[in-house]
Amino acid sequence: MTGPAADLATLQDATDHFLAAIEALGDGDVAAPSHLPGWTRGHVLAHLARNADALDNVLHRRPMYASEAARNGDIERDANRPAAVHRADVRDSAARLARTAAQLTGTDWQVTVTLRNGVTDSLDNIPFRRLTEIELHHIDLGIGRTVADLPGAFLDRSLESLARRFAGHPALPPLELRAEDGRHWRTGGESGENDGNGERQVVVGTPASLVGWLTGRTSGSGLTTAGSLPAPPPL
Structure with missing residues (x-):
C-alpha cells in the first residue's frame, strides 16, 4: 500500500482513536x-468537523471555504452545541x-x-493534511494526549x-533542525550561504520536541540551541 492509500488508512486509524477519546x-x-487561546473544546470539535467538509470540497475541486468570514462564522455557530451533537458531527463529516x-x-x-489563503498543494497530500489536523487538535483538547x-x-x-513550509520565511532566522539520531533539516530565512558567509542557528532535540x-x-x-529559541509563525 503506497501513496494516498497508505495515508488514508493511517488517517482512518487516527480518526477512530480520536472518536474513542x-x-x-x-x-x-x-x-x-x-489549549488554544480563546477556543473551547467545542470550538476545536466544530473546527475539525468543518475542516472535514472543507477538504471534501477540495476533493470535489470546489473552493475549500466560501470565505474566511464564513469559515470563522461556521466554527462560532457550531461551538456551543451539546457533546453528543459534536461527536456525531465529527464522525459523520x-x-x-x-x-x-x-x-x-x-x-x-x-x-x-x-x-485556504491561496496555498496550493497536490491532491494526494490532502489525507496527510487531514491527519495533521486530527493529531494536533487531539492535543489541543487537553484530554491527556501530548506531542510525546x-x-x-x-x-x-x-x-x-514543516521544514518546507517555513523555508525562506522572513519571521524566522536561518535554522538547522537536528534530531538526536543525527538527521537534520534546514529551514527559516535565507542565510547567505551562497556567498560562503551564512550561518544557521542549530536547534537540537527529539522529533517530538521539534514538532511540538x-x-x-x-x-x-x-530543545537545545545557542541563544534563545525564535517563535515559529502560526500555522
Missing part, C-alpha cells in the same frame, strides 16, 4: 477551555470525507489544488513538511 466528554467538558476519497483512483490524485504520544512516522513526516515547538504546541522544552 472524545466519547466520554460531557456537555460541561466540551464547554471548557481548550469524517465519514463523508472518507467516502469521497475512496472514489478517487490513480491520476485523480495527481492534480494541484488551491487550499504522536506516532514516530507522523513526527518524521511532519518535520519534513514548530507547531506551537510546546514552548520548546527539551
